[in-house]
Amino acid sequence: MANPAILTVDDDPAVSRAVARDIRRRYGDRYRVVRADSGATALDALKELKLRGERVALILADYRMPEMNGIQFLESAMDLFPLARRVLLTAYADTEAAIDAINLVDVDHYLLKPWNPPEEKLYPVCDGLLDAWLSTPEAVASDIRVVGHRWSAPSFKVRDFLARNLVPYRWLLADEPEGAQLLTAAGASAQDVPLVVTTEGKSLVRPSVEELAAHVGLTTTPAADFYDLVVVGAGPAGLGAAVYGASEGLRTVLIEQRATGGQAGQSSRIENYLGFPDGVSGAQLTDRARRQALRFGAELLTAREVVALESGGTTRLLRFGDGSTIAAHTVVLATGVSYRRLEAPGLAELTGRGVFYGSASTEAPSCKGEEVYIVGGANSAGQAAVYFSRYARRVHILVRGEGLTQSMSNYLIQQIEGIENIEVHPFTEVAAGEGGEHLERLTLRDARTGETRTVETSWLFVFIGAEPRTEWLDQVLARDEKGFVLTGPDLLRGGKRPAGWPLPRDPYHLESSMPGVFAAGDVRADSVKRVASAVGEGAMAVSLIHRYLEAQ
Structure with a gap:
């Protein structure tokens, strides 16, 4: 396979030669440096690389170019090579443009000209971006x-x-x-x-x-047998704990059964997360967090199911489904919640064949011109409706209550009201599903009158309820009646510490009934079900872990 390319584009010949020269001097033995003198010629070069099946690792583009400026070029380049790291070259007066670039086209870095000496101002930036590009499994698995x-x-x-x-x-x-x-x-x-x-x-x-x-390049085996911190679940809370734990010097491993990001990672657009005024997709946000955790030295294990938690003195032992184990001083449980299954007749047999739980973004293009039904009235359902409305002829939101105001953010409700092909059906529930090879029709019931009607559709996406996956913690940790993990003050019933609590102090705020085991995010009882609060609890758990370790 040919060496991956680094593309530089600047309309100033002197600057163009200088940046290509400096890049080639440092990386020419591992990367092929491609130089262009305009956005148009650079796009032509990228198209040719794409047709050849070659890879592009890094793109450096000048902001002030005629006809097509650097932001416009990078926005087009993302369509061809979305995984390439992107740098905007700016003058001191163009910092506002750099901020726009970060918000609009997800630029990884902006670099002020001139960058002399390159050993201090250019190479450290490029080293970090190239390392991040190399660490992503998609960079080497493009032909699966x-x-x-x-x-x-x-x-x-x-x-x-x-x-x-x-x-x-x-x-x-x-x-x-x-x-x-x-x-x-x-x-x-x-x-x-x-x-x-x-x-x-x-x-x-x-x-x-x-x-x-x-x-496919994902890590499934831990590099060590013992860690300072094991984080179970790679949603926002788990990623937050992994980033802060690893950045503060804890030997950290993050374990995920399905995919990084959890439910948040499936969101097509998160618009109320601090620092992203134009919104950010769940995949983008969690990918950034994942790369950040890896950069700080955390390990990430994928497709590993933890089935048991045991205590052995100051050691916490986690057992995988295949019988192998991993041990640590501390554990953060960040397993989140899963969508509750609809119990209507016929739906179980059609799951994955027209009936989906959560936002199955891979199916969106196949919904073009069709009728899509979404069950649920919270933000996840609203975000999915907005996303699928770009493809479907009409999106139907089914809610059992009188509307969306009780459980959905106002900004989403306003968006939905402004989209012509989204229709909200209050007091409506799914009574049954039918189909042969795939879902073909739904029976809908009016929750007030009991009357039913049949609609033709091949697409049902369900976003209801929140069930914690904590059955494996039965008889191990204290949980509430719904299965959420009790922590901190919630464990002190009647002012008494939980049964079997071995320490002279009370449990810390996010600490479970087993010392050294903390819960963060949606899996914790009475937590705020928001991305920002989950990330915050992950970070807070690490702070409490330091207190726990210092007292040992």
Whole structure:
């Protein structure tokens, strides 16, 4: 495979030569430096690289270019190479442009000209960005191919796992020529899907999530047996704990069963998170946090299910589903919550074949021109409705109550009211689902009168309830009647410490009934179900962990 490219673009010939010269001097043995003198020629170069199947690691673009300035160029470049790291070259007077670039096109860094000496002002920035680019599994796994059937639940599971873990892949139908050829080469049939062909040419027939993760560049095995901190769950709370734990010198490992980001990572647009006035997708936000945690030295294990927690003196032992274990001084539980299943007849059999729990962004293009139904009245349902409205002919939001005001943020309600192809149906619930190969129709019931009606649709997305996945903590930690982990003051019933509490002090604010085990984010009883509060609790847990370790 050819060396990845670093593209520089500046309309000033002297500056263009200088930046290319400095970049080539430092990175020419590992990267191919491509120089362009305008945004248009740079885009042509990127298109040619894309057609050749080559990779672009870093793009450095001058802001003040005629016809197409640096921000406009980088915005177009993102469509061709969204994973390339992006740097805007600016003059001292252009700091406002740099801020716009960060908000509008997710620029990774802005660099003031001149950058002399490059050893101090240019190379450290580029080193960090190139290291981040190299650490992302998608940078080396661009040719994964997935062969399956359109309405196959196992095929959807594979595609969803890859998409949520930001692993690019090509989707091929089993009855298409290329898909059929791959099945034949792998010695498989159309009944054996999904088939995954890795970048090394290895074929995986109906792979498990663990097998898939191990073959697409995701880390599944811990590098050590003992850590200062194990974080279980890589949603906003877990990522916050991992970033702060690793940045403060704790040997930290982050364990995720499904995909980084949790429910927040599935959000198409988060618009009320501090510091992002134009909003940010859940995937972008969690990818930044993941890269940040890795940069500070945290380990990230994917597709590993923790099934037991044990205490052995000052050691906390976590047991995986395969029987292996990992030990640490402290644990942060940040497993979040999962959407509650609809119990209506017919839906269980159609899950993954038209019935989806959460926002299945991989399915959005397939909804073009069709009727989409969304169940739920909270922010996650509203964000999904706005996202799917770009594709669907009409999006129907089904809520059991009288409207959205009780559970949805005002900014989302206003957006929904301004989108013509979104319709809200109050006092409506799903009574049943029907279909053969996939969902074909729904029976809807009026919650007030009991009257039912049938609608034709192939798409149902469910965003209801919040159930913590804490069954594995039964008889281990104190939980409330719904399964949420009790912490801090909630454990001091009647002013008494929890039964079996071995320490002379009260539990810390986020500490569970087992000393050294903390809970953060949605899994904690009475927590605020917002991304910002989850990140804050993750950071707060690390502060309390330091107090705990200092007292040992």
